[in-house]
Amino acid sequence: MALGMVDHCLLIETKTGLVLVDTGFGLEAVRQPGRMVGPSRFLFGPRLAEHETAYRQIQGLGYDPADVRHIILTHLDFDHAGGLSDFPDAVVHIHGPEFRAAMAGRTQVERMRYRAVQWAHGPRWMVNEVEGEEQWYGFRAVRDLPGLPPEILVIPLAGHTRGHIGVAVDTGRGWLLHAGDSYYIGEEVDPRQPRTPMLWRLAELGSTVAGPSFRDNRRRLVELQREHGGEVTVFSSHDPKAFQRLAGAAVRPAG
Template sequence: MSAVEIPTAPRKPGDGVRLFGFTVGHVNMPIGFFLDGEPGEMRAPVTAFLIDHPKGLVLFDTGLGPRFVRPRGTQPDSFIDLEQGDTIDERLNAIGVDPAAIRWIITSHLHTDHAGGNAYFPNATVIVQEREYDHAFHNITDDPIYEISEYDLGQPFLKIHGEHDLFADGTIVIFPTLGHTPGHQSAKIRTDGGDIVLTGDCCSLKRSLDEFRLPNHCHDADQFLTSLKLLSSLERKGARVFPSHDPDFWATIPKVGPIG
């Protein structure tokens, strides 16, 4: 039995770890931001995931946060588009999950479109690679994608080094995928339907992995390419790799009920 029952998706006997996906806003960006040299523009979803584990509820990323919310029915005034009701706390409320029940937030990295909603979860511990924590708290200067007020909230941090098995049972394994930022990480989730890898911005689009294409910006290109090769290895072993910002891929993911 889940630590917190989800009214819209009650557990059945024998259910293991379950994964739910959410759209938490969009960003309108040049495609080259994700694939260096690629022309054109795209409307990319910002995504977050709820992991329903028998020992507690876990989030992977929290999407855009309250500073970007616009009233429903109005037009966005920037490339960031987050309508009222689309934040991660509202997405959870819609399926009957109280944000106060979230125990852990696995943060792929501390950019604003991945950690912006952390404030909605006062009882959660934030899991982050120590090198990402150090960079985000001590080494950023004028990088606007890090907004320290969104993650310096008094929540406890679990600063990890390398791979970390959250519940020591192989169901949620966090591992570094460096390159996009100094301490980027991804997570492999073992569901009844097989392994799913949540990539964060190590793999923004499916083409990033299929073509080993880097974005037009990254902290370390060599590390980034090594991380893509790791994801490719996991995919060859049967894991489903979920890119974080791919509108075509995201259109295939169930928005009601568990993914896996």
């Protein structure tokens, strides 16, 4: 993608099948960018290549994409949900506020960022909500996602979109937190000296629906790294350094 970005998806192997966190751009986005991505492809300039899609990457790891039983979306932006149709039989877990925002398309920005054609095949939606007072390192957590082991949690991180979330996975050797677009590059959550370069401040201004919530969650992620960096590995969707560091690591829940 432009600006050296990546679309960092996470594949989790469980006893009952594969779980995919975000899909990135899919096969149809590569083959029909005008239809699947729309005018935003000119604004953001992604370089779409079939071998980089989650579908082909899963095959390259020796798995059958049909074994992806569940997809958890950090949010429904076109670059995170563009491959849903590559996994038509998967249950798609989506946070309630995000699902409602995408289906309503209340603002012009939301009508641009959400591409209904990407889910026109009729996914098997499973909508989750925050219930009770469950906590994960001080963050609210959604537990007991139907069909998924308890070691996989949804962590609400609103700001980039109305219902943006992170996904935490207990690997048995520590936690992974896929933080989606709650920040962009690792410097922003550096536990010693966090800083957001001007380019990414501009990206933040142009892509967040709730700036105060976005910045508050980013601050809390800095604190998480500072206080629990030995227990939790945090990465975002578009940080190329994190992708290079973590790509290829096997992820299996502790259970």
